[in-house]
Amino acid sequence: MASEARKQELIKSIYHAVIDMDEAKTRKLCLEALDEGIDAYHTVTHGLTAAMDRVGVLYAERTYFVPELLLCSDALYAGLEVLRPYLKINELATRRQIIIGTVEGDIHDIGKNLVKIMFEAAGWEVRDLGRDVALPRFLEEYKKQRADIIAISALMTTSMLAMPRVIKMVRAEYPDVAIMVGGAPLTREIATSYGADGYAENAGTAVPEAQTMLARLGK
Secondary structure (H helix, E strand, O other): OOOOHHEEEEEEEHHHHHHHOEEEEEEEHHHHHOOOOOOHHHHHHHHHHHHHHHHHHHHHHHOOHHHHHHHHHHHHHHHHHHHHHHHOOOHHHHEEEEEEEEEOOOOHHHHHHHHHHHHOOOEEEEEOOOOOOOOOHHHHHOOOOOOOEEEOOOOOOOOHHHHHHHHHHHHHHOOOOEEEOOOOOOOHHHHHHHOOEEEEHHHHHHHHHHHHHHHOOOO
16 A cells, blocks of 8 residues: 555646646556555546646636647546546445536536546446537436436536526426536536536536535435
8 A cells, every 4th residue: 555645646646647648657657556555536536637627727727728638638538547447336326317418509528528437436327418518408308317416517608608598497397406517617606696506616526516415405
């Protein structure tokens, strides 16, 4: 087992490897983390997804652009490929279902994909609608699946304005459905004003937020 200092060193190195767009190094370091007994979920949340959160900031600041974003995501997925088989499944969540998608007019899906991975790792059944999802499709899919949660993502200040429209549309037919939202331009206050039941600040907090939200709603 790695010492705490070694654990922090490896996680920090993985974090920087993703930001540095180094796919091979990310894969190698994730293998080392497994070999040294570091929990895979901890490596994903504090190494990989934390790095992509930082990449999102760099993209918003126009320090990184689309090519850098794509190369960072390649490094991320290389690490996830190594770690995913070792992620522990929460048996309490194995029967849970979630519908997830990025709203119409928004083609960004890296954050949404990270959230999807975290839910799958926690044992949830995920119905991924993809990106640029026509607003009525969330309701149509819920009618088919009757999932525990609808999760809506938006990465732009313009596209996030579609969120309250989706929520209103769904709630008109299913007032009690649990809905959570997330994405870079949102805050918990905005999520609440839109009528959402929950808000995930990042991929690492999405599953705990969903579980807390369902417990609060008595579901």
